[in-house]
Amino acid sequence: MAYTQTALAALAALGDPTRRAIFERLAARPLAVGQLSEGLPVTRSAVSQHLKILKQAGLVADVSEGTRRIYRLDPRGIGAMRAWLDGFWTQALDDFAAFVDQPHEPPPQKDPA
Amino acid sequence: MAYTQTALAALAALGDPTRRAIFERLAARPLAVGQLSEGLPVTRSAVSQHLKILKQAGLVADVSEGTRRIYRLDPRGIGAMRAWLDGFWTQALDDFAAFVDQPHEPPPQKDPA
């Protein structure tokens, strides 16, 4: 499960509101750094720093186009997060069903050691 | 799309490493707060504060069991995150395919207004 590290980095990256805004903005269409910063309440420098983190997390990818640098979504980070979440999805449903079906189940023992 | 707010709160909550550790620990099995803090490098008080945030994000749910309080995973928050991610998944694949199929596509215009 080598995707775990990528998934954790992606989760940490998308924990910041500004990075989520950048991510959602790139989902609409690929953009250069300057265009990206125009619609955001922070400096182009801040956007560049966030893009570095998003890129390391596998959430975005960039392509040089002359002097400009076009950023777009990268499926790798998103896929890693999806796989990570799916691991808990069925487990959460099972736990939920257990509490519904057996509400009087004794609680887990204090120290099974 | 009322799940968006829940998804954003869940993303912000899982951005913290300690909260991810709590979340993964609860995925193994439901636990009380005391048991939860025993396996973590922080105080029980810190765990309680994190659980409050995770609960508000719809990621965990709790049930009173005498004086103890059993926490388990809540499918709602996880489902909201999955739905939020799926909205970008196909878009990311499309963007990726566009860059692969047409690498010489002209960059987006500077200001379409």
Place this chain on the structure above:
DNA sequence: TTTGTGTGTAAGCCATGGCTAACGGTTAGC
């Protein structure tokens, strides 16, 4: 009621990290 267990909460400290300003580097065009 009294005692002990289990938990949530408030106050405060302090490190993490997001932000701006300034600089340096690269490319395109003249």
Place this chain on the structure above:
DNA sequence: GCTAACCGTTAGCCATGGCTTACACACAAA
């Protein structure tokens, strides 16, 4: 060559938030 446009990086400031300590509340057993 020179100039302009675009971007990444650094240094440093400062607010956010995670942590601990101490306190307050709820429940169970005696």
